[in-house]
Amino acid sequence: MPFNPSKLRSTTFNRMENLIARGKRVDAWAATRLSILEVDSTNTMYPVYADRAKGAYIWDADGNRYLDMIMGYGPVVLGHSDPRITDAVFKQLERGTCFSPLWSPRQVELTELLVEVIPGADMAYLLRTGSDATSAAVRLARIYTGRNKIAKWGYNGWHDWTAPRPAGVPKSVLADTLYFEYNDLTSLERLLASQGDQVACVIMMSYGLDEPDAGFLEEVRNTAHRYGVLFILDEMRSGFRISLGGAQEYFGVQADLATFSKAMANGYPISAVVGRADIMSQLGRTHMSSTFFGNAAEMSAALQTINILREEPIIQHLWTLGMQLQDGLRTIIADTGLPATVRGMPVSPFLSFEEDAPDKKLIFYKETLRRGVLFHPNHEWFMSAAHTMADIDMALSVSSLAAQRAMA
Ligand SMILES: Cc1ncc(COP(=O)(O)O)c(C=O)c1O
Incomplete structure (x- = not known):
């Protein structure tokens, strides 16, 4: 199915909300962990529970699919479930x-x-x-x-x-x-x-x-x-x-x-x-x-x-993808004035927002999330052999839209 960046992910999280409530009663980690990104009035929940993952994609407990740009904080270098x-x-x-x-x-x-x-x-x-x-x-x-x-x-x-x-x-x-x-x-x-x-x-x-x-x-x-x-x-x-x-x-x-x-x-x-x-x-x-x-x-x-x-030339692939992502993000920043800087080595890129722009940061990450790209707001990202140039293009078109929303 061709990717459409203006198509939004579902905004009901029945199973996830149920799991969160149950987890908070018995799972000390779930009960005390600070949320990665807040829930807002448009019900943009940062996914808490994942059901499955394959290649470069991960599905949350409610079946929403995301391009995974975190990959387990780096271990999944070949892609999920290789x-x-x-x-x-x-x-x-x-x-x-x-x-x-x-x-x-x-x-x-x-x-x-x-x-x-x-x-x-x-x-x-x-x-x-x-x-x-x-x-x-x-x-x-x-x-x-x-x-x-x-x-x-x-x-x-x-x-x-x-x-x-x-x-x-x-x-x-x-x-x-x-x-x-x-x-x-x-x-x-x-x-x-x-x-x-x-x-x-x-x-x-x-x-x-x-x-x-x-x-x-x-x-x-x-x-x-x-x-x-x-x-x-x-x-x-x-x-x-x-x-x-x-x-x-x-x-x-x-x-x-x-x-x-x-x-x-x-x-x-x-x-x-x-x-x-x-x-x-x-x-x-x-x-x-x-x-x-x-x-x-x-x-x-x-x-x-x-x-x-x-x-296999996988490490070269990670470099190439990372550089493409970083270059694209730099262009988005230049075009929109997003108060952020591209940082990290290309194999673990990141977008650092200026400290006095927490609202813009929140909008950027909510908007990318709603459009199916799972970036981490506070930790370097990681890609894998399973990510393609088309995935990076998709992440960039979503980022571009998110940056425009943040700067609107
Ligand atoms: C640089 C570095 N050192 C050590 C650790 C700890 O590894 P673990 O979480 O497997 O205990 C991590 C985990 O993120 C790390 O990034």
């Missing part, structure tokens, strides 16, 4: 998946593959979530250096040492986490000059909404090393997306340890810490294990996903 991954997982499930305390041969195959494709990876350790992996890397750095403090930038997960909000985290833990500014070497230098001898590692995302200044990541690494501090790159968003070997490969910077998850397995929960053998081999000195770290189904998903990313 049959090649589903097949690999099913095949493994038929043979069993939870073999603890025995390991699956997939574990050898996957760690071999990670060591092959990720620069500087002498060894890899497999876990379940991104927070598992960053916490493991920090623990290894603490063991290796015999120091407690951490210097960090960006989101690194929910565990105590990195929790974005302090409630429930002991003050003693909060005191061990120090923060520096992105693209501001002086802020790191200042921090390490005063406490460098207590800092175990610098851990950071390689980029967020802004690209690293030329040489910045390299300088962070060199500065850390000058103080005997390990350099850890958190590659959750960049890994298997900006390039097959992640930000280390793309920016030509070598970390001591790096952490991966998300796009590694097209939506299945698995993560990895990789890095220098002398640091990785400290693993035996601590207890770091889970009943589920050895699950073979997720490893099969990761093996299949990484091999597909290696064999």
